[in-house]
Amino acid sequence: MQETAVLDAAEDLFYERGIQAVGMDQIRSTSGVSLKRLYQLFPSKEALVVAYLKRRDERWRADLRAYVDGKDDKVGAVFEWLHQWFSEPGFRGCAFINSFGELSATSPKxxxxxxxxxxxxxxxxxxxxxxxxxxxxxxxxxxxxxxxASIQNDPAAAWRAKAAAEVLVSG
Amino acid sequence: MQETAVLDAAEDLFYERGIQAVGMDQIRSTSGVSLKRLYQLFPSKEALVVAYLKRRDERWRADLRAYVDGKDDKVGAVFEWLHQWFSEPGFRGCAFINSFGELSATSPKxxxxxxxxxxxxxxxxxxxxxxxxxxxxxxxxxxxxxxxASIQNDPAAAWRAKAAAEVLVSG
DNA sequence: TAGCGTAGAGAACGCCCGTTCTCTGCGCCA
DNA sequence: TGGCGCAGAGAACGGGCGTTCTCTACGCTA
Known part of the structure; x- marks a missing residue:
């Protein structure tokens, strides 16, 4: 589906390079969807950004739930999952923290x-x-x-957080 | 001094609105320093951003040290200071986290x-x-x-962090 | 007072942005 | 087959960006 292709391109580009650094033309060429159709699907760049973030939010939390669900030590599993995420090749921090820092002054949505x-x-x-x-x-x-983990490029931050969480939960 | 005026303007504008949202013309009109002189002081926008962040880093840490120095409970004082900072009118999170999210893909410096x-x-x-x-x-x-504190607009996050830190330090 | 160098104001430059518009060509129905 | 409508490609538009350049006017030296 075209909408999916656009959102896939948006997610790849916005997360990797930041939102303001990516133009609508790049979304077009990466997704292969014409500019006209793109603006039919999402009436503005802001709407596309919001859609990208909403989809990422839902998938991120679903992935976390799916990983934690089977485990006995739920809290420990959260940090194990984080460590996995931090270790992924393209990891560049939290998309929501990044978007907030970049655009909270500009866009209430x-x-x-x-x-x-x-x-x-x-x-x-x-x-x-x-x-x-x-x-x-x-x-x-x-x-x-x-x-x-993102700023220091250090996935092991997840293990330190896990150890701290164990103290807080057991205490 | 002109350099100080430029850095003051840069700090106000970059921190409040984000870096990419502020143009050099706005730095000029806010600081009252001509564009030509501005580029003599800082040869590029990136250089100005780096100078802004370096000065902010040093002042931020000096302020924290100054607050904590006299206190008995040093760790507790860190979070008290954070709470004060979070409660300031223009608080918009950490300038370094925000800059990193916005520009880490673009600017190694x-x-x-x-x-x-x-x-x-x-x-x-x-x-x-x-x-x-x-x-x-x-x-x-x-x-x-x-x-x-920044995303939820909730300065009390400092108190929850303080309570958690007490557990970790005493444990 | 005449001439020079410097500094400031802001216009100019080339580029890219988000968004809209035009024009072309292909697919469908009579 | 002929005419119609939709959709795609990409040019166009107005504006803003970072950066450079021009031109003016003022202050110092002789």
Missing amino acids: ITAVARHHKDEVRAYLRGLLRDDSTADQVLLLVEGAIVV | ITAVARHHKDEVRAYLRGLLRDDSTADQVLLLVEGAIVV
């Missing part, structure tokens, strides 16, 4: 999507832990691990 | 400055704690608190 993603992650952790304040602390470790 | 800032923060925490692996865990809480 993009700000809202980023906020929603973090809300959902927090809710997921609360469901995993049954103690809200511990879950909120674990969320801080998750976000911190993502930031440190 | 900016990437290096962001990485250096985080290295220095880590080193500072290690000096405070004398136990490197605990310090690295506290770093995750610091970064996580910054991210959550």
